[in-house]
Amino acid sequence: MMSRSYTNLLELASGNFPVMGREKERKRFPRVMTVPGNIVELDDEQANSVTSENPSSVAGDRMIIVSNLLPLKAKRRPDNKGWSFSWNEDSLILRVKDGFPEDMEVLYVGSLPVDVDPIEQDDVANYLLEKFKCVPAFLPPNLLAKYYHGFCKKQLWPLFHYMLPFSADHGGRFDRSMWEAYVSANKLFSQKVIEVLNPEDDFVWIHDYHLMVLPTFLRRRFVRLRMGFFLHSPFPSSEIYRSLPVREEILKALLNSDLIGFHTFDYARHFLSCCSRMLGLEYQSKRGYIGLDYYGRTVGIKIMPVGIHMGHIESVIRQADKELKMLKQHPNWQGRAVLVQIANPSRGKGIDLEEIQNEIEESCKRINKELGRPGYEPIVFIHRPISISERMAYYSIAECVVVTAVRDGMNLTPYEYIVCRQGISGAEAGSEWSGPKKSMLVVSEFIGCSPSLSGAIRVNPWNVEATAEAMNESISMADTEKELRHEKHYRYVSTHDVAFWSRSFLQDMERTCADHFRKRCWGIGLGFGFRVVALDPNFRKLSIDDIVAAYTRAKSRAILLDYDGTLMPQNLIIKTPSAQVLSLLNRLCADPKNLVFMVSGRGRDSLSRWFLPCKKLGLAAEHGYFLRWPQLEEWETYGQSSEFGWMQMAEQPWIWFFSSEGNGVSKGIVAEKVFTSMTETGKQADFVLCIGDDRSDEDMFELIGTAVSRRILSYNTEVFACTVGQKPSKAKYYLDDSSEVVAMLESLAEATDSPVSSDEEADSSPRKIAYVSSFV
Numbered sequence: 037m038m039s040r041s042y043t044n045l046l047e048l049a050s051g052n053f054p055v056m057g058r059e060k061e062r063k064r065f066p067r068v069m070t071v072p073g074n075i076v077e078l079d080d081e082q083a084n085s086v087t088s089e090n091p092s093s094v095a096g097d098r099m100i101i102v103s104n105l106l107p108l109k110a111k112r113r114p115d116n117k118g119w120s121f122s123w124n125e126d127s128l129i130l131r132v133k134d135g136f137p138e139d140m141e142v143l144y145v146g147s148l149p150v151d152v153d154p155i156e157q158d159d160v161a162n163y164l165l166e167k168f169k170c171v172p173a174f175l176p177p178n179l180l181a182k183y184y185h186g187f188c189k190k191q192l193w194p195l196f197h198y199m200l201p202f203s204a205d206h207g208g209r210f211d212r213s214m215w216e217a218y219v220s221a222n223k224l225f226s227q228k229v230i231e232v233l234n235p236e237d238d239f240v241w242i243h244d245y246h247l248m249v250l251p252t253f254l255r256r257r258f259v260r261l262r263m264g265f266f267l268h269s270p271f272p273s274s275e276i277y278r279s280l281p282v283r284e285e286i287l288k289a290l291l292n293s294d295l296i297g298f299h300t301f302d303y304a305r306h307f308l309s310c311c312s313r314m315l316g317l318e319y320q321s322k323r324g325y326i327g328l329d330y331y332g333r334t335v336g337i338k339i340m341p342v343g344i345h346m347g348h349i350e351s352v353i354r355q356a357d358k359e360l361k362m363l364k365q366h367p368n369w370q371g372r373a374v375l376v377q378i379a380n381p382s383r384g385k386g387i388d389l390e391e392i393q394n395e396i397e398e399s400c401k402r403i404n405k406e407l408g409r410p411g412y413e414p415i416v417f418i419h420r421p422i423s424i425s426e427r428m429a430y431y432s433i434a435e436c437v438v439v440t441a442v443r444d445g446m447n448l449t450p451y452e453y454i455v456c457r458q459g460i461s462g463a464e465a466g467s468e469w470s471g472p473k474k475s476m477l478v479v480s481e482f483i484g485c486s487p488s489l490s491g492a493i494r495v496n497p498w499n500v501e502a503t504a505e506a507m508n509e510s511i512s513m514a515d516t517e518k519e520l521r522h523e524k525h526y527r528y529v530s531t532h533d534v535a536f537w538s539r540s541f542l543q544d545m546e547r548t549c550a551d552h553f554r555k556r557c558w559g560i561g562l563g564f565g566f567r568v569v570a571l572d573p574n575f576r577k578l579s580i581d582d583i584v585a586a587y588t589r590a591k592s593r594a595i596l597l598d599y600d601g602t603l604m605p606q607n608l609i610i611k612t613p614s615a616q617v618l619s620l621l622n623r624l625c626a627d628p629k630n631l632v633f634m635v636s637g638r639g640r641d642s643l644s645r646w647f648l649p650c651k652k653l654g655l656a657a658e659h660g661y662f663l664r665w666p667q668l669e670e671w672e673t674y675g676q677s678s679e680f681g682w683m684q685m686a687e688q689p690w691i692w693f694f695s696s697e698g699n700g701v702s703k704g705i706v707a708e709k710v711f712t713s714m715t716e717t718g719k720q721a722d723f724v725l726c727i728g729d730d731r732s733d734e735d736m737f738e739l740i741g742t743a744v745s746r747r748i749l750s751y752n753t754e755v756f757a758c759t760v761g762q763k764p765s766k767a768k769y770y771l772d773d774s775s776e777v778v779a780m781l782e783s784l785a786e787a788t789d790s791p792v793s794s795d796e797e798a799d800s801s802p803r804k805i806a807y808v809s810s811f812v
Contacts, residue, residue, distance in 0.1 A: 135538030182217030226253035266297035332570035332764025431456035446484035474518035491521030578769035590723030598728035625652035704735035729760035737766035
């Protein structure tokens with residue numbers, strides 16, 4: 037017999053987790069509890085609601101910061117009766133609040149660095165919420181071992197740092213039980229968030245790779261929750277990431293966030309590439325913002341390296357003065373080149389840590405034996421926990437800091453060093469902190485802070501000789517050059533601190549979530565396939581009567597139609613147009629008021645052959661790269677390059693479908709050419725019909741949405757932008773399938789089939805005006 041808890045775990049790990057709240061929930065805290073208060077229980081109906089019954093007790097918004105560890109220090113009391121807690125001043129998470137408005141309340145959700153006995157957990161939770169506004173997630177030791185030391189440190193961390201498990205001795209194989217633990221831990225964190233969450237007022241900001249599936253758990257409960265995620269580690273290239281067996285589950289979970297942040301453009305680019313190659317998603321960059329269209333929701337991509345807390349570092353520098361005096365007492369460190377290697381002990385049980393440590397120690401002994409002499413050791417190896425003040429003391433006297441990590445998400449050591457070398461403002465003349473400020477940095481090109489430090493000497497850490505030359509150059513450089521580089525770095529570090537970073541992230545989250553309560557949203561899908569579908573409130577089915585009436589009133593019409601999936605069902609093997617479709621197109625083209633084009637992803641030869649009977653039909657092949665206006669024989673080229681010999685080679689063994697990404701063409705450009713041409717010939721369109729079914733057609737819909745403001749269309753133009761299928765779209769209307777599209781066009785053709793005056797016949801000469809668009 038299998039236990040209930042075990043079956044639930046398997047459901048979670050497989051992605052088929054039930055909606056939370058069906059079972060009786062644990063007691064939860066009110067939204068805000070600054071003093072001990074009543075604990076309430078929710079029934080199932082309340083637990084599944086997307087709104088909160090708890091009224092807001094503060095004006096304005098609130099931020100809930102979720103991370104693996106709370107920004108707290110904990111130690112057992114001397115009498116062994118209870119715990120003592122204090123803020124961890126070195127925690128980056130603690131400093132995030134400095135960038136928020138002063139009246140914004142901040143709550144923290146995370147685990148503790150100590151194991152609290154279950155008997156004490158309720159008391160500890162109440163105390164931490166009251167005194168620190170912290171909500172602890174208590175992870176059982178067996179779950180913690182598989183979640184943190186297992187999946188996080190043996191699967192995700194090595195993978196994100198480009199360490200593939202090539203053999204059993206170097207990285208373990210994928211362990212599904214660790215993945216199950218990871219999912220279970222993330223669910224536990226979500227329950228703690230829900231205990232204090234008011235979804236209509238609160239922001240939720242999730243941090244780092246430990247909690248990458250948490251967004252799905254929260255989004256299942258609250259479809260309009262304003263939620264951001266920031267990854268503090270690198271995100272690997274798609275070739276590396278694709279080796280993860282749960283790659284799609286994690287991507288889809290992250291996409292349930294509203295804003296996803298990365299330290300560098302490279303990390304963001306890798307993530308977008310994974311979304312494109314594994315999920316078929318495309319991103320757009322508009323007005324400096326990058327966004328992924330995900331079932332009608334725009335998931336923002338934020339690129340912003342984190343900074344340091346200037347005030348905290350400067351206060352530590354003052355404390356480090358005593359440490360500095362201690363260091364100056366060692367004459368063997370003066371006037372000689374000394375490498376101080378600081379290796380803080382790792383927090384996790386990663387791969388081969390002990391072996392690496394032994395290798396470093398052996399190298400230090402060998403070098404000191406070979407190059408040292410009595411009273412002088414060229415290398416000082418520190419492998420013990422050191423206080424931040426002691427570390428700052430080392431930074432303060434160092435002529436150069438070398439950071440040669442082969443891969444690191446950000447690494448703030450260079451920033452801290454720069455501030456330490458700047459010293460204490462207002463220092464007395466002749467003191468250690470007076471005089472010109474100078475510093476030098478040698479940094480790996482594979483760490484996140486490298487792009488922001490333009491004055492540093494960047495190195496490939498795998499090239500030992502080049503790294504050695506860089507170190508020699510850094511300490512040999514003229515003082516004036518060191519001063520210039522230091523000034524440039526300090527200006528950047530002091531203005532781009534942690535408050536600047538968090539403030540920028542919050543502003544982008546507010547912008548991304550601005551239309552949350554405007555759209556109609558539904559949650560669909562099971563397990564990690566869950567996502568929210570968001571539709572514009574004005575999105576509705578196209579009325580045949582309305583469009584026929586507008587069509588009849590119009591004097592100059594532009595009709596743009598997609599082909600595959602629009603006029604022709606996608607599931608048909610034979611894609612050639614039927615006699616009915618050809619007849620329908622000819623009837624529409626016969627009306628001199630109409631300008632009709634077919635824009636397709638197919639090649640010119642296929643379109644020319646298929647639509648040979650439609651002489652008055654304009655064609656755009658390969659997504660608009662090639663254009664043939666009505667009643668003309670020659671194709672025009674609309675691309676950044678006219679060199680297409682490679683296409684002929686590609687067409688021989690394969691059917692050619694064109695992708696316009698990065699080539700300067702799109703269906704939107706095609707539509708713009710149609711409307712502009714009509715305006716230039718004095719026949720600006722007063723009726724526009726644009727129908728399509730896929731992502732490429734969204735470019736046309738988007739162009740139409742801005743055409744009036746750009747004066748491509750007039751304010752009086754009646755526009756019918758229509759997508760096929762009820763799905764998120766920039767179009768205002770929809771029809772269910774291809775048969776409804778054909779039926780609608782038949783209705784227009786019937787209105788077209790009327791006697792034509794001689795003046796209209798005379799005006800039916802070839803014109804570069806209208807399109808019917810098609811793309812596969």
